[in-house]
Amino acid sequence: MLFKIGFIPVTIIDLIDIAIVTTIFYQLYQFLKGSVAIRMFTGLLVIIVVSMVGELLGMSALTWIMSSLKTVWVLAFVILFQPELRRLLVFIGQSRLIRKIVKVGDLHFIDEIVQAVMELSRKNFGALIIIERDMSLKSIIETGITLQAKVSKQLISSVFNPRSPLHDGGLVIQNDILVAAKTVLPLSQNPSLDPALGMRHRAAIGLSEQTDALIIVVSEETGMISYAENGKLVRGLTESMLRKKLNEVFTPKPQGKITRFFSLSTD
Numbered sequence: 290m291l292f293k294i295g296f297i298p299v300t301i302i303d304l305i306d307i308a309i310v311t312t313i314f315y316q317l318y319q320f321l322k323g324s325v326a327i328r329m330f331t332g333l334l335v336i337i338v339v340s341m342v343g344e345l346l347g348m349s350a351l352t353w354i355m356s357s358l359k360t361v362w363v364l365a366f367v368i369l370f371q372p373e374l375r376r377l378l379v380f381i382g383q384s385r386l387i388r389k390i391v392k393v394g395d396l397h398f399i400d401e402i403v404q405a406v407m408e409l410s411r412k413n414f415g416a417l418i419i420i421e422r423d424m425s426l427k428s429i430i431e432t433g434i435t436l437q438a439k440v441s442k443q444l445i446s447s448v449f450n451p452r453s454p455l456h457d458g459g460l461v462i463q464n465d466i467l468v469a470a471k472t473v474l475p476l477s478q479n480p481s482l483d484p485a486l487g488m489r490h491r492a493a494i495g496l497s498e499q500t501d502a503l504i505i506v507v508s509e510e511t512g513m514i515s516y517a518e519n520g521k522l523v524r525g526l527t528e529s530m531l532r533k534k535l536n537e538v539f540t541p542k543p544q545g546k547i548t549r550f551f552s553l554s555t556d
Contacts (some may be wrong), residue, residue, distance in 0.1 A: 405445035415509030433472030493517035
């Protein structure tokens, strides 16, 4: 026991329990914030608090009503929050912690990205594709338009078609999901950059200076494929060079026995 609040003893387990529950509710709030579901979530919390207060104060009638409705609450929660629960499960599955423990075995989407980039290059369609790694790109994603779609050659090509309203800005990819399009990137202020570089290349370098993301750029003028990483721009990529780089990003070499043990992918 660490200390007492009145007659209630508080242990280290109690503090850990409170911290975990607080974190869960905070993350849920952050996930639902700004959506219609946050109102339903708030209403549900009010009902739970009223139920707890009634039980603590010994209000038998209120406690009986709330206890009788517990099963209904569960069903109502699943029905009302079905879309949000689905998105939450996808969000958890894409979290960096899960990605570190269990690596994705099916990397078919790499082919989709490569084929899309090569097609954009042949057509001289400008493109800016941002691939998230360990650092969160939430602030960048929030500037764009949400997609939440599976990576596909057709969809990437459609986004960067000059006639598409989404072709300006960056397309963010998390694992095998196209998260957002038309995102706004910070421009690099590096004075040593080639003055001939366009806005796309400067934006790619700017983001790579601030995050660990890999940013693929297709030039609208020449069709040349480049990538920015750690503040540096590598230009003139071939299809094999691009594929090799993407494989490095999505299939990092396992480090340590624990990582090798939990890895689900094969060499």
